[in-house]
Amino acid sequence: MKTPYRVVLVGTGGIGDAHVRAVAALPGRVQLVAACDIDAKRAQEFCTRHGIPTAHTDYAAMLKAERPDIVLIAAPPALHANMSIAAMEAGAWVLCEKPLCASLAELDRIQAAEKKTGKFTASIFQMRFASSNTHVRSLLAAGKFGRPLLAICHTLWFRDAAYYAVPWRGKWATEFGGPTTSQGIHTMDHLLHLLGDWAEVRAVIDNLYHQIEVEDLSMAHVKFANGARASIVNSTVCPRQETYLRLDCERATVELTHLYAYQKENWKLTPADPVADAALVTAWNAFPPDVGSTHAAQLENFVACMDAHTAPATGGAVARGTIEFLTAIYKSAFTGAPVTRGSILPGDPFYSALHGGMASRRMTQ
Numbered sequence: 001m002k003t004p005y006r007v008v009l010v011g012t013g014g015i016g017d018a019h020v021r022a023v024a025a026l027p028g029r030v031q032l033v034a035a036c037d038i039d040a041k042r043a044q045e046f047c048t049r050h051g052i053p054t055a056h057t058d059y060a061a062m063l064k065a066e067r068p069d070i071v072l073i074a075a076p077p078a079l080h081a082n083m084s085i086a087a088m089e090a091g092a093w094v095l096c097e098k099p100l101c102a103s104l105a106e107l108d109r110i111q112a113a114e115k116k117t118g119k120f121t122a123s124i125f126q127m128r129f130a131s132s133n134t135h136v137r138s139l140l141a142a143g144k145f146g147r148p149l150l151a152i153c154h155t156l157w158f159r160d161a162a163y164y165a166v167p168w169r170g171k172w173a174t175e176f177g178g179p180t181t182s183q184g185i186h187t188m189d190h191l192l193h194l195l196g197d198w199a200e201v202r203a204v205i206d207n208l209y210h211q212i213e214v215e216d217l218s219m220a221h222v223k224f225a226n227g228a229r230a231s232i233v234n235s236t237v238c239p240r241q242e243t244y245l246r247l248d249c250e251r252a253t254v255e256l257t258h259l260y261a262y263q264k265e266n267w268k269l270t271p272a273d274p275v276a277d278a279a280l281v282t283a284w285n286a287f288p289p290d291v292g293s294t295h296a297a298q299l300e301n302f303v304a305c306m307d308a309h310t311a312p313a314t315g316g317a318v319a320r321g322t323i324e325f326l327t328a329i330y331k332s333a334f335t336g337a338p339v340t341r342g343s344i345l346p347g348d349p350f351y352s353a354l355h356g357g358m359a360s361r362r363m364t365q
């Protein structure tokens with residue numbers, strides 16, 4: 001049996017519990033040896049609750065003392081890039097919560113550190129790793145549904161004043177944006193995983209309700225390289241919460257309705273012609289054993305990549321594609337102009353910040 005990879009966790013807030021559950025789901029493969037938080041009391045209580053051997057309050061000291069193979073980052077977003085780089089320089093691979101970083105410029109720093117160290121950083125995008133998603137994506141790629149024509153991608157969530165009272169939330173400098181970066185990023189990444197490269201984005205953002213710096217609503221119209229069109233809404237102003245992804249193809253409509261996680265029961269197929277497409281229905285019903293869209297599913301894939309010494313599935317070009325997509329939404333919203341894929345380059349103010357230095361301007365166009 002292989003020696004378990006040594007794992008440390010930085011950040012012991014609510015999402016830290018998901019990482020602990022993910023590690024527990026892979027006994028014998030990974031071992032959580034320490035956790036870190038700047039709040040000593042919270043760090044120790046977290047470690048005691050989960051049976052983690054050591055609590056730390058200094059991240060650099062933890063890396064030096066524990067010599068981890070994997071660092072799980074669940075700290076506030078403004079810390080992600082520097083923590084990821086420090087972890088790779090200490091010899092670890094990194095699995096980091098979203099948003100991975102503040103800009104394409106920061107992503108370039110991360111990827112430069114990857115080349116220098118031979119280690120890798122990947123973003124948490126657990127929606128990609130459900131077994132049902134793999135099944136649906138394979139049918140889509142094989143042309144079973146026909147050509148994709150239209151997509152709807154809705155993250156309709158609600159966050160109250162207490163949520164935004166956390167000091168780093170709701171600010172451009174520390175959260176990087178509103179529901180576009182912090183909530184809708186998961187479903188938008190899922191959409192990109194299914195439909196592939198995007199070609200053009202036209203977007204608006206607005207603040208309709210919350211007393212925060214960033215948007216609480218974004219809407220985008222997207223043209224994909226394959227010709228499909230998509231409508232996207234990201235919101236934290238919706239009392240009836242729902243995550244909804246819909247693909248209308250030539251031969252069928254595919255829908256996924258859930259909130260924060262899904263399994264195969266959350267998918268729905270509507271054939272254009274149920275009689276003529278009986279073979280499609282048969283193929284659809286051949287779901288593999290059900291693995292939900294959990295942190296554990298992604299961590300298992302991440303460990304397999306470490307075993308094989310191959311780049312993780314949500315690093316590199318995948319991470320860049322999603323960060324570039326977020327940037328394009330904000331650039332289009334702030335400038336009032338469409339943004340094409342590959343057009344945001346060094347020297348562009350949006351290359352260095354999602355808001356392009358225009359955060360003080362009125363967000364609606």
